[in-house]
Ligand SMILES: Cc1ncc(COP(=O)(O)O)c(C=O)c1O
C-alpha cells in the first residue's frame with residue numbers, strides 16, 4: 001500500500017477512510033471533485049508545534065499561515081486550537097472576522113497592503129502588522145493618524161538566504177520582492193522610521209525564506225541572522241526585540257522521494273538555534289513565532305476525483321482523465337509539484353500500470369500527475385489524491401468556467417460541508433450584460 005497511508009485508514013471493506021468517514025460515501029454524498037480535510041490531523045499538527053515550544057520553555061505563537069487554506073471553518077479550527085493566524089489580504093481578514101476569529105490574534109502580511117486593507121486591519125484591532133516596505137510605513141502612519149489609533153508592528157527582513165526549493169516559492173534571497181534588505185542598510189532605516197512613529201509599537205522582526213524546504217541549514221541560518229539583527233538593533237538603537245518570527249516553510253512529504261524531518265523537528269532545531277544565539281548576546285530571550293501553512297493543512301487534505309475518459313496510444317503512457325484538474329490544483333502545472341494518488345475503493349489493490357492523470361481543462365499542461373502507478377481503473381472509479389490540503393483549493397480558479405469543488409471537514413466519523421460546490425449560477429452571478437455602445 002502507499003506509504004503515506006496507514007492500515008488504520010482502511011475500513012472493513014478495504015475503502016480509504018478520511019477522518020473516520022468512508023471516502024466513497026463522501027464522494028457519493030457530496031459529489032466530486034471534492035476536497036476533504038481530516039480535521040483531527042490539522043489539530044494534531046498544531047498541538048505538536050505547541051508541545052515543542054512548551055518543552056523548550058519559550059514564549060511563542062504558532063501562527064497558521066492561512067493563505068495555505070482559508071475558510072470560515074478553518075479559522076474556527078485555528079481558534080479552537082488557540083493558534084494565532086497570519087493573513088495576507090482584506091479577503092482573508094474578512095473571512096477570519098466572519099468566523100469570529102479575534103483579529104487581535106492575527107498578523108497582517110503583504111508587500112502591497114492597500115489603504116483600505118490597513119484601515120480594515122487597524123479598525124478591527126489587528127494583533128500586529130508585519131511591515132514590508134517604506135511606502136507602507138508612510139501609508140500606515142497616515143491611516144493611524146486619521147483613525148487616531150496605535151498598532152503593533154514587526155519589520156520583515158530579507159535575510160539573504162536562498163532556500164533550496166522551487167524558485168517561485170523562494171522568498172528570502174537578497175533580491176526578493178518581500179521585506180527590507182540588511183546589507184544596504186534598509187532594515188536599519190526602517191527601524192528608525194518605525195521607532196520615530198508615535199503610533200507604532202515595534203515588537204520584533206520577521207523573516208520567511210520560502211516554502212517546502214527540507215534542509216535545516218536554511219532555518220538555522222535565518223534564526224542566527226535574526227538574532228544578529230536583534231543584537232545589532234539593541235546595541236545601536238537600544239531597542240530590545242520582544243518577538244523573533246522565523247516564518248514557515250517546513251517541507252512535507254508529497255511522494256516517496258520526499259523524506260523531510262517532522263515539522264516539529266524543524267521547529268525544535270530553530271528554537272535551539274535561537275536560544276544558543278541569544279545566549280551569546282546581552283539580549284533578553286524574545287518570544288519565538290512560527291508561521292506554518294503547508295505543514296498544518298497539507299497532509300490533512302485529500303482531493304477525490306471520479307475517473308472518466310481514457311486515452312491509450314501504443315508506446316506512450318496512457319492518459320486517465322479525472323473530473324477536476326488545474327482549476328482545483330494548479331501546483332503540478334505551476335511548480336511541477338508531484339503527488340501520490342490511490343484508488344479509493346481499494347488503496348491496497350495490486351498496481352497494474354503507470355498512467356498520466358490528466359485533468360479536464362483545455363490546456364495541455366493540465367496533467368496532475370505525469371507518472372502514477374495505479375491498479376486497473378474504469379470510468380466511475382473514485383481516486384484519492386493525497387496531501388493536497390495546502391495551496392490547492394486556496395489557489396483554485398474558475399478556468400474554463402468550471403465551478404470550484406466543495407470542501408468537506410471530516411472528524412471522528414462525521415462529515416460536514418464547509419464550502420459549498422460552486423454552481424453555474426454562482427459563475428455568472430457577478431456578470432452583467434453588455435449593451436453595445438452606439
Ligand atoms: C510570510 C509567510 N509566512 C508563512 C508562509 C507559509 O509557508 P508554508 O506554507 O510553506 O509553511 C508563507 C508562504 O510561503 C509566507 O510568505
Ligand SMILES: N[C@@H](CCCC[NH3+])C(=O)O
Nearest residue numbers: 067169211212331390391
Ligand atoms: N503557493 C505555493 C507556496 C507559496 C507560499 C506563499 N508564500 C505552493 O503551493 O507551494
